[in-house]
Amino acid sequence: MQSEVISSNSTNESTKFRNGVDRRTFLKIVAQAAAAIGLTGSMAAKMVAAVEKGARPSVIWLHFQECTGCTESLLRTSHPGLAEVLFDLISLDYHETLMAAAGHQAEEALEAAIRKNSGKFVLVVEGAVPTKENGIYMQIANKTGVDMLKHVAASAGAIVAIGSCASWGGVPSAAPNPTGASGINEILLGKMIVTLPGCPANPYILLGTLLQYVALGKLPELDELGRPKFAYGRTIHEHCPRRAHFDAGRFAEEFGDEGHRLGYCLYKLGCKGPMTHASCSVLQFCEVVDAWPIGLGHPCFGCTEKNVAFTMPMLKPAEIVRPTPPATYAPVTAPQGYVSPIATGLGGLLVGGILGGGFLAAKKIGQQEAVATAGAGEKKSDISGASGEE
Helix, strand or coil: CCHHHHHCCCCCCCCCCCCCCCCCHHHHHHHHHHCCCCCCHHHHHHHHHHCCCCCCEEEEEECEECHHHHHHHCCCCCCCCCHHHHHHCCEEEECCCCCCHHHHHHHHHHHHHHHCCCCEEEEEEECCCEEEHHHHCEECEEEEHHHHHHHHHHCCCCCEEEEEHHCCCCCCCCCCCCCCEHHHHHCCCCCCCECCCCCCCCHHHHHHHHHHHHCCCCCCCCCCCEEHHHHCCCCCCCCCCCCCHHHHCCCCCCCCCCCHHCCCCHHHHCCHHHHHHCCCCCCCCCCCCCCCHHHHHCCCCCCCCCCCCCCCCCCCCCCCCCCCCCCCCCCCCCCCCCCCHHHHHHHHHHHHHHHHHHHHHHHHHHHEEEHHHHHHHHHHHHHHHHHHHC
16 A cells, blocks of 8 residues: 555665665555554655655663663564664664663764764653762763763754653652652753653554654654653543443452453452553554453553552552543433523413413404304394385
């Protein structure tokens, strides 16, 4: 389909990409990436055109306080796979986990990438940044995490916080937070930051954000917390596969009971789906069906929400914001009108007046007809009597 959108009048040299795949395979890779996050075919075509022009986004990826789970999630993409992502869709110029260089060579690679793509590269940050006691709880190449983040961010064209740790602090910021772990938005004040919370974040959300940035030159529409609306626009509760059980009042009461085995709603076991904005139920992990907490029989614990994950007790039921089906669902009954008592009284007076007026008019007409009939009879009698006398 995409080959019909973009002209194929290219030379053999231009149809080969960095890892040797042909153009047809490359079109398939981009189409898969776009479809994975719900983008249209026309958007995929624009992505292809941008990448063919050599506009692969340069990405510098920094690690701070984290478990590397977001990187591990990226390593397990298969539609497209990691090789296609790295060689055809983005240019990953610095990543401490995946790069071969180390020590001073790694630092030289970082500075070279900053100089070459200053003002254009995408900075991806994974992990919270310790701020207490001047940031001494993390140092890389004799620089604190705070200093390194500010140095690289100063030259970035776009900044993305991947995972809950970078977005708002995540696990390292849980009470009592001895290192002062913070999300990068608390350090890079005044900068536009795209936040992709999750523990881990889904790699396709990152990929879609990067490709839209390079194809259209702008970031996707964001909510008030900097999250892309295409991925965080609705709560888990709104598109949960167990929502029908919630509406019908069918709940698992404890782990392993009959309701739990039958796939009933997990709300009473502490599910935070009603409070959590994410797309886990429709964009699952590792290309494995039901590879997300509720799909595996465990309540959602709200990993994308700062005031839920690692803050509320895991088994405490969430607050229900909308206890009835939302307006996006078809109504069970058609909406009915409402007539106030005053309107009813006025209507009664009006109808009564009409009926009363009609009754009086009919009565008057009847009386007039009776008088006319009586008058005609008297006149006839008078005529008959006069004729007899003659």
